[in-house]
Amino acid sequence: MTQILVIDDDIASCRMLEMHFGRQDYKVHLAHSVEEGLALGNNISPDVIILDIRMPGQSGLEGLPQFKQLYKNSRVIMITAFHDMETTIQAMQNGADDYIHKPIDIDELDEAVTRALVRNSNIDNEMDMSSAELGITSSNTMVGHSKAMREIYKTIGLVADSPATVLITGESGTGKELVARAIHNASHNPDGPFVAINCAALVETLLESDMFGHEKGAFTGAVTRQPGKFAMANDGTIFLDEIGELSATMQAKLLRVLxxxxxxxxxxxxxxxxxxxxxxxxxxxxxAAVEDGVFREDLFYRLQVINIHIPPLRERAEDIPSLVQTLLSRVNKEMNSNVHRLSIDVLGLIQNYSWPGNVRELENTLMKIVALCPDEVITVDLLPKKIRDLALQNSNTSEASSLKDPLELSLQDVEKEHVLRILKATNWHKGKTCEILGVSRPRLRRLISQYHLDPDSQYIEQDD
Ligand SMILES: Nc1ncnc2c1ncn2[C@@H]1O[C@H](COP(=O)(O)OP(=O)(O)OP(=O)(O)O)[C@@H](O)[C@H]1O
Ligand SMILES: [Mg+2]
Structure with missing residues (x-):
């Protein structure tokens, strides 16, 4: 019989999981602290451990290595109310197998348990997930807790210590360089060099000497011997940006390096x-470049031993509020300003815009807005025309109260609109919506029925 050990100081949450897994014919053991979970010791052999992070006494994160030691064949799923990148990476590096957020979305947890059990059944294929020191600096911290971003944080934690080549894909401005830096910072040598090279920026001959260095007199102008970026990146990371732009000759040379x-x-x-x-x-x-014959297939496979794909921002609109918050404080710091608030209709418009330039475009837009902002609040009139026009285009078909004069809005209008906005942004994912709104599931259900919300409700549609 499959055994599950749940360690959580929240008694109600333990009960709920006990009932849920009990119904699926799992044997459930409960503990309310790290110490209690460890004390169960050899009397049980859990297949899956569900471990809360924040608990009185030792935290789940601190207890994790001990659980891995004591219950060698167990898979550990961490549960936490935090959703920052550092905790996820640290948990994954310390040997967690998966990571789930509170409030627990039971479908998500079921998926994670199934995945863990499947992995248990082919244990030979597992990766080494030995622990390592973290070297994450806050300026490189990524924000966003959409499912896609959480998967990315997990992958970073899993691959940071391995020497495997990683290919990061995603539209311009999605955060590819940031992910590369996060991998480096979580690696075993975060203090080692991180050397970036843009493969599109230089003509072939210059790129070659930039990458590989040159001897004195190698070509006209080569008056001294120069080490290249590969030499500079020894014991560290070399980041090859815009790799798709490499010429055939350089592709062959890079293949040899790999x-x-x-x-x-x-x-x-x-x-x-x-x-x-x-x-x-x-x-x-x-x-596609391989199919068109402009990129070598053998190099492509060498590069993408691990592929991290960052979806465009328009597919993860739920990341926008936290991104706005982080980017705004970054911009404020840079510009020595103090613009910290935005009216609710502004956030709505920002979330509904399609952001073809992704996070970078959002950052640049905020910078322009802050520069123009006369006081501490960002209002609709400060938004670029293309974003404001979105509201006008939709005003005929929309019930969105954001388009009314704010002075005419009731508190209920604003609540209805905001609930609907978050439901839309999460694709009607109730668990995520509760998490973002900070409400319980029953409360969300009441709000949905009170305002007669349904997935076809009229609202500002994305313009793309
Ligand atoms: N998840 C995130 N959290 C915080 N900042 C982010 C995030 N994603 C991107 N950024 C910021 O957005 C900007 C663009 O990111 P980055 O340069 O990594 O993108 P890129 O994919 O490499 O873009 P390009 O293809 O144009 O080179 C940077 O200022 C970066 O700090
Ligand atoms: Mg880049």
Whole structure:
């Protein structure tokens, strides 16, 4: 019989899980602290441990290595009310198998348990997830807790310590470089060099000497010997941005580096060794480029040993509020300003815009707005015309009260609109909606019926 150990100081939550898993014929053990869970010791052999992070006494994160030690064959799913990148990465690095947020979405938990049990059944294929020190700096912190972003944080935690090449894909401005830095910062040598090189920025000959270095006299103007970026990135990470732009010659040279772990500086007779970890990024479809014959298939497969795809911002509108908050404080710091509030209709419009330039466009837009903002509040009139026009286009078909004069709005109008906005942003995912709104499921159900909300409710539609 499958055994599940639930460790959570929240008694109600334990009961709920006990009933839920009991109905599925799992044997459920309960503990309310790390110490209690460990004390169960050899009397049980759980297949899956569901471990809360925040508990009195030792936290779940602190207890995790001990559980992994004591229950060697168990899979651990962490549960937490936090949703920041650091905790996720740290949990994954300390050996957690999965990570779920409170309030618990039972479908999501079921999926995680199934995944854990499947993984248990083919344990030989598992990756080494040994623990490592974290080296994350807050300026590189990524925000967003959409499902896609949470998966990305998990993957970063899993792959940071391995030397495997990673290919990061995603539209321009989605945060590819940030992900590359997060991998580096969570690696075993975060203090080592992180060297970025833009493969599209230089003509082929310059790119070659930039990447691999050159000997004195290798070409006109090469008055001294120069080490290249691969040499500089030794014991660290080399980030090859816009890898899709590499010429055929450079593709062949890079393939050799990946295969042989060595490269030839321009004009040199002997190759040099490199142990730099290679992370590449592209906003073009490399698979299609391979089919079109402009990108080598063998190089493509070498690069994407691990692929991290960052979806465009329009597909994860629920990340927008936290991004706005983070980017706004970054912009304020840079511009020495203090614009910290935005009216609710502004957030609605920002969430409904399609952001073709993704997070970078959002950041630039906020910068312009802050520069123009006369006081601390961002109002609709400060938004760029293309975002404001969205509201006008939709005003005929929309019930959205955001388009009315705010002075005419009742509190209920605002509540209805905001609930609907978040439901839309999460694709009517009730668990996520509760999390964002900070309400319980029954409360959300009441709000939905009170305002007669349904997925076809008229609202400002995305314009793309
Ligand atoms: N999840 C996130 N949290 C916080 N900031 C983010 C996030 N994603 C992107 N950013 C910010 O958005 C900007 C663009 O990110 P980044 O340069 O990593 O994107 P990119 O995908 O490499 O873009 P490009 O394809 O244009 O090179 C940066 O200022 C970055 O800090
Ligand atoms: Mg970039």
């Amino acid at each position: 295969q042989e772990k060595e490269f030839l500086p321009v004009g040199a007779k002997l190759p040099l060794k490199t142990n730099a970890r290679v992370i590449a990024a592209t906003n073009v479809d490399l698979g």
